[in-house]
Amino acid sequence: MAPQITLSGRSMARGAFRPGRIVAWTLLLIGGLVMVTPLLFMLSTSLKDASQVYDLKLIPESPSFDNYWTVLSDGRFLRWFINSLVIAVTVTLSNVFFDSLVGYTLAKFQFRGRYVIFIAILSTLMIPTEMLVIPWYLMASTFGWVDTYWGIMFPGMMTAFGTFLMKQFFETVPDEFLEAARVDGLNEFTIWWRVAMPLVTPALSALAIFTFLGNWTAFFWPLIVTNSRELYTLPVGLSSFAVEQAIQWEMIMTGASLATIPTLIVFLLLQRYIVRGVMLAGLKG
Amino acid sequence: MATIALDGLVKRYGKTPVVHGIDLHVKDGEFVVLVGPSGCGKSTTLRMIAGLEDISGGTVSIDGHVVNEFEPKDRNIAMVFQNYAIYPHMSVGQNIGFGLYTSKLSETDKKKRIAETAQMLGLEALLDRRPAQLSGGQRQRVAIGRAMVRNPVAFLFDEPLSNLDAQLRAQMRIEIKKLHQRLGTTIVFVTHDQVEAMTMADRIVVMRDGHILQVGTPMELYDNPTDIFTARFIGSPTMNLLPATIRDEGGARTAILKSGRLSLPVPADAAVSHGADVLVGVRPHDLVVDEAEAGQTFVLTGEVSVVEPLGAETLVHLDLGGTPAIATAPGRAIPRAGDSVTVRAPAGSLYLFDAKTERALCRM
Known part of the structure; x- marks a missing residue:
């Protein structure tokens, strides 16, 4: 039975x-x-x-939808939108490139001082942004970067968090992939670009989303380093609606609603990667 | 095709040596298998040949040129890795073609070379597939294809079959051997599986603790192992070793087995003296469960503990006076656990080893 x-x-x-x-x-x-x-x-x-x-x-x-027409027909809004887009995209691309390059180097090459460099990079995570703003401003002022795109972007072109995230992910890439490419005759930069980078797509997506969102919504530093209204980013510009005359909440909310569109697009495009990326980042701890 | 020579090759990690000055000369077109347990230095040796590990001492020469300072790409060798190392983000065709990434061939010639390689390995229909859509054996063939496509002077294989199941492993053994026969390229193959070593190699190199113990053809190693490690490592099931003591009575030396009180005559040329502890080796296929025949000296009785029927024969696990041993029972004569059986071994099939030095003393 x-x-x-x-x-x-x-x-x-x-x-x-x-x-x-x-x-x-x-x-x-x-x-x-x-x-x-x-x-x-x-x-x-x-x-x-x-x-x-x-x-x-x-x-x-x-x-x-009158508020939307009003905001969109106001040339300033479009200008701030473009400013934010240029800054967020540039900083995101820069982070994806440099953070992963440094993360890869720290994860896959043995050299003297590697650990010290990694700890030094990590330690910068513990310094609050508010403490860094004054040195950043002095630097921007010294080099004539105040009220320029570069002045807004330079502090975020490479981040300790991104470097740490990418290092952790590159450590999961088996060395055999890289060694096979080495035996096949590729140079180290091409190995990183052609072999290692495609293998950490989830992490790159997660990093891209975090960086884009962080820069798209950045308020404090752009407010400090910009003077002319033409260089305002969207959050700084929207806040000016509140101080110009009476607070125009309906305009602020309309601008904010429009501002969510790029973040939604980025998220929808990359969400299948970010979920995996966040999960993996959690696993790697 | 190329010769590969290792002369006094040393590898140290910090102050810890892991390869102790080994010498090995691989002939042009030869299939050499480095075999040994985990941590014996075989993969490290292979990686030094490939240029993936720095050399701490000695030289690696390819076709007579010392290549110690050469980058891997400048050695014109190809390597197949244990986990295949085929890129998941590329198709089969792109993976095979990746071996030609730095080649100066025209795109047309590259495509032609990829197609030829794929055809040789039976991968033509899979060129557009991603590795995730392939079986283990197909992935391994892609890895071999990527290595082949460049026409390297030598192939290095680092335990390429260990991730495959037993059936596929046997199939891939044959495929790699056929490939070698067709291409005639020099191959250095690393494995911890003695069956792979025996079935594929022109010559086997047995390694242990960073030393080469013995180099020879599979049958040389099987018939004439120079020490206990090689004797037990080569051949399956492993050789039985029965402890014994040498007795010298008026020039007539005998080995007295501790299990069974059997007395075996020791040849005069064996370098062993009275009272020495030795081990008598006998391969399970020479130790047959059968009635003793007249004139045979190696006859023992033991109790069956476990039987493993394999079809054509049965492996019989015995207790020979306190020493475990494996014998074979031919055909369908399968004893039962608990039975008392007689086992015998023909003259000339026994090995004598020094118990202290573990070196082979003689055949008996």
Whole structure:
């Protein structure tokens, strides 16, 4: 007689009352609401006229896209949008290139002082941005970088976090891949570019998303280093809506809603990589 | 094709030596297998030939030129790695073609070379596939293809079959051997599997603890091992070793087995003296479960502990007076665990080893 097969405990438990799961779902729901509510209010406010801004209703009484036309027809907004895009894209490309180059070197080459360099890079993570702003400004002032694109970008062109992230990922690339390429006659730069980089695509995507978002929403440093309105980034420009005359919340929210579009595009394009990237980053600890 | 010569080759990590001045000359077109347990220095030796490890002492020469200071790319050798090292982001065709990345051939010639290589390895239909869509054997063939496409003077294989299942491993052994017969290129192949070494090599190099113990053809090593390690490493199942003591009575020397009190005559030329501890070696295929025949000296009785029927024969695990041993029972005569059986070995099939130095003393 054939032995009787019973379902595993996991299968048996499916559909059964599980208090732990209910608590988890409730917490997740609360967390989700906390994060989504401001976004919904932002969108809602962008569809209201100035008289309805303070009624705090989520669904506007007479929604209209007038604010969007107003913002988009204002040449300044487009200029700030382009500024932010240029800066965020340039800094992202720079980070992807330099962080991975340094991370690869620290992960895959044995040389004297390697550990010291790595610790020195890591230690910069512990210095708060607020402490660095004054030296950055002095540097920018000395070299004539104040109120220039380069002045906004230079502190973030390479980051300790990105270098650390890429080093951790490159360590997971088996040496045999690189050695096989070495035997096949490739030089070290080509090995990095043609062999190692495609193998860490999830990490590169994660780094690209983090860097892009960080720079797209950057406010503090661009505010300090820029003087002319033509060089404002989008967050700095939007904040000027608040100080020019009366606070125009509907315009700020419209601008902010438009500002989320590039981040959504970046996220949608790279999300399948970022999930893997974040998971792997977690595993590598 | 090329000769490869290692002269006094040394590798140290810090102050710890891992390869102790080995000498080896690989002939043009020869298939040499470096075999030994993990940590014996065989892969390190291969990597020094490839140029992937710095050389701490001695020389590596390819075709008579010392290449110690040459970069891997300047040695014109190709290497196949244990985990294949084929790039997951490239198709089979791109992987094979990657070997020609630095070649000055025209694109047309490169494509032609890739197609020829793929055809030789039966990969024509898979050229557009990604490695993830291939079986282990196909991946291994792609790795070999990438190595072949450059027409290198020598191939280096670093345990290339160890990730494959037993059936595929046997198949790939034959394919690599056929490939060698067709191309005639010099091959240095590293493995810890003595079956791979025996079945593929023109010559086997047995390594242990960074030293070469013995170099020879598979049958030379099987028939005349110079020490216990080689004797037990080559051949499957491993050679039985039965402890014994030498007794010299009026010039007539005998080895008295501790298990079974059997007395075996020792040849006069064996460099061993009275009272010395020795080990008598007998291969499981020479130790047959059968009734003793008249005139045979090596006859023992033992209790069966486990039997392993293999079809054509059965491996019989025995207890010979406290010493475990493996014998073979021919055909379908399968004893049962607990049975008391007689085993015998023909004259000339025994080996005598010094128990202290572990060196071979003579055949008996």
